[in-house]
Amino acid sequence: MARLGLLLVSLVLISVVAEAQVYSPPPPPYYFPPKQSPGQEKKSSPPPPKESPGQKNKYSPPPPSPAYSPLPPPVVTPPPPPPSYSPPPVLQSPPPSPVYSPPPPVVTPPPPSPVYFPPPPPVVTPPLPSPVYSPPPPVVTPPSPSGSAAKKARCHNKEYIRCYYREFTCPAACPQTCEVDCETCSPVCNCNKPGAVCQDPRFIGADGITFYFHGKKDQDCCLVTDPNLHINAHFIGKRNPNMGRDFTWVQSLGILFDDHQIYLGARKTVTWNDAIDRLDLSVNGRPVLLPESRGASWQHAPAVVHIRRSQDVNGVIIEAEGKFKIKAVVVPITKKESLIHNYDINDDDCFAHLDLSFKFYSLSGQVSGVLGQTYASNYVSKVNVGVAMPVVGREIKFLTSSLFATDCAVSRFVGSESNDAINNVEFADLKCASGIDGRGVVCKR
Numbered sequence: 296m297a298r299l300g301l302l303l304v305s306l307v308l309i310s311v312v313a314e315a316q317v318y319s320p321p322p323p324p325y326y327f328p329p330k331q332s333p334g335q336e337k338k339s340s341p342p343p344p345k346e347s348p349g350q351k352n353k354y355s356p357p358p359p360s361p362a363y364s365p366l367p368p369p370v371v372t373p374p375p376p377p378p379s380y381s382p383p384p385v386l387q388s389p390p391p392s393p394v395y396s397p398p399p400p401v402v403t404p405p406p407p408s409p410v411y412f413p414p415p416p417p418v419v420t421p422p423l424p425s426p427v428y429s430p431p432p433p434v435v436t437p438p439s440p441s442g443s444a445a446k447k448a449r450c451h452n453k454e455y456i457r458c459y460y461r462e463f464t465c466p467a468a469c470p471q472t473c474e475v476d477c478e479t480c481s482p483v484c485n486c487n488k489p490g491a492v493c494q495d496p497r498f499i500g501a502d503g504i505t506f507y508f509h510g511k512k513d514q515d516c517c518l519v520t521d522p523n524l525h526i527n528a529h530f531i532g533k534r535n536p537n538m539g540r541d542f543t544w545v546q547s548l549g550i551l552f553d554d555h556q557i558y559l560g561a562r563k564t565v566t567w568n569d570a571i572d573r574l575d576l577s578v579n580g581r582p583v584l585l586p587e588s589r590g591a592s593w594q595h596a597p598a599v600v601h602i603r604r605s606q607d608v609n610g611v612i613i614e615a616e617g618k619f620k621i622k623a624v625v626v627p628i629t630k631k632e633s634l635i636h637n638y639d640i641n642d643d644d645c646f647a648h649l650d651l652s653f654k655f656y657s658l659s660g661q662v663s664g665v666l667g668q669t670y671a672s673n674y675v676s677k678v679n680v681g682v683a684m685p686v687v688g689r690e691i692k693f694l695t696s697s698l699f700a701t702d703c704a705v706s707r708f709v710g711s712e713s714n715d716a717i718n719n720v721e722f723a724d725l726k727c728a729s730g731i732d733g734r735g736v737v738c739k740r
Contacts, residue, residue, distance in 0.1 A: 445470040446569070450477040471626045472650045474605075508665050512541045515549075515695045517703040519667035521659050524618060525551040525701050525708035526667075529560075531646060533638060542638055544628075544648035547575075549698035551708060552618055555579055555600065556699055559613065559623055561647040567627040572608035573647050574625050585611070622652040663705040665693050 445465045450458040458480035465473035469484035476483045510516050512532030519526040532543035547560030560575040576583040585591045585604055592603035601614045609625040627647050633640035660672035692704035701708045
């Protein structure tokens with residue numbers, strides 16, 4: 296519609312302009328006679344023509360001058376009056392289209408943030424204490440950490456690639472004496488493995504039955520006696536007036552086989568230092584001095600006895616070809632152990648002793664001794680497994696007069712191999728240790 300209106304307005308304007316330009320002829324020009332210049336007035340008209348002889352006397356009047364009649368004035372036709380201008384009709388433009396305004400968005404205010412209430416702290420129920428057979432220890436102040444920090448142990452068997460030389464911290468049950476079982480790649484307590492003789496005498500025999508042996512301090516006792524192997528132990532200890540017996544530990548071993556003697560012992564120590572070697576070794580009366588480095592070794596000539604360090608200091612492995620393998624570690628009684636078990640250890644002596652692990656390669660059917668009797672072919676355990684603390688101790692038949700004496704009542708040693716020896720048979724490891732309750736040495740296989 297707007298375009299149509301504009302087109303009509305344009306046509307009207309064009310028609311008006313065309314009428315205004317209609318052609319009117321101009322008026323005729325007004326004639327004005329020419330004026331004679333002064334030079335022209337005196338000029339004579341040309342002479343008349345000569346008369347011919349026949350016409351000499353004949354008169355011809357001049358032709359009359361033409362009458363001048365002025366041109367009529369031009370008729371001036373006035374131009375027609377200009378047409379009255381009438382403005383073009385006003386075209387009403389269509390109403391503008393309504394502009395669409397979207398409604399304002401409805402803004403919903405977010406819900407208020409929930410007020411955070413922290414959960415109540417969990418109610419911790421202390422675990423029930425494990426029943427302990429011995430009287431509960433007195434409440435004491437924790438001991439100083441010196442000399443009681445947990446040691447480290449590594450796997451040194453290259454055949455176990457994934458575990459080789461990995462370092463582990465000794466468990467809380469044996470912070471000073473542990474080794475790594477390369478097969479399971481985990482630290483284990485030496486005194487908890489089969490065949491251990493450790494701490495206050497406690498044994499687990501070849502039949503797997505646990506029993507306790509209560510020796511006396513400063514006494515020697517036969518652990519294993521066989522025709523060609525005899526092992527005695529020397530006990531140190533301290534009297535406990537409230538228990539009526541001694542706390543005892545293995546301070547040294549006297550080992551006899553063939554015509555050889557091996558001494559293995561822990562030196563008396565007042566203040567324990569992990570960096571100081573407290574190990575004593577001799578073979579056939581001659582001291583064995585090993586460099587203080589793990590793996591340092593000594594070998595008897597001929598190659599009958601082989602000794603090497605299992606750690607830089609205070610650890611050694613003794614092996615007699617075809618007969619036995621003994622692992623020994625020198626350890627102290629710590630203040631913590633003394634407080635737990637009421638050992639009443641003072642600053643005069645830390646009671647350094649041996650933790651031992653045995654493996655036997657050939658024993659006869661007549662083997663005896665506190666530990667050896669459990670390997671005899673006719674052995675029947677007399678331990679009362681129904682009681683909380685089965686004891687086999689203070690039996691006179693196992694006592695000897697000295698560390699290298701073979702005079703115990705059950706001695707089998709003759710210094711040469713017996714015909715009824717069980718050759719090429721590897722018995723299970725034997726670990727001997729004292730229990731955490733301080734009841735005695737336990738040997739496990």
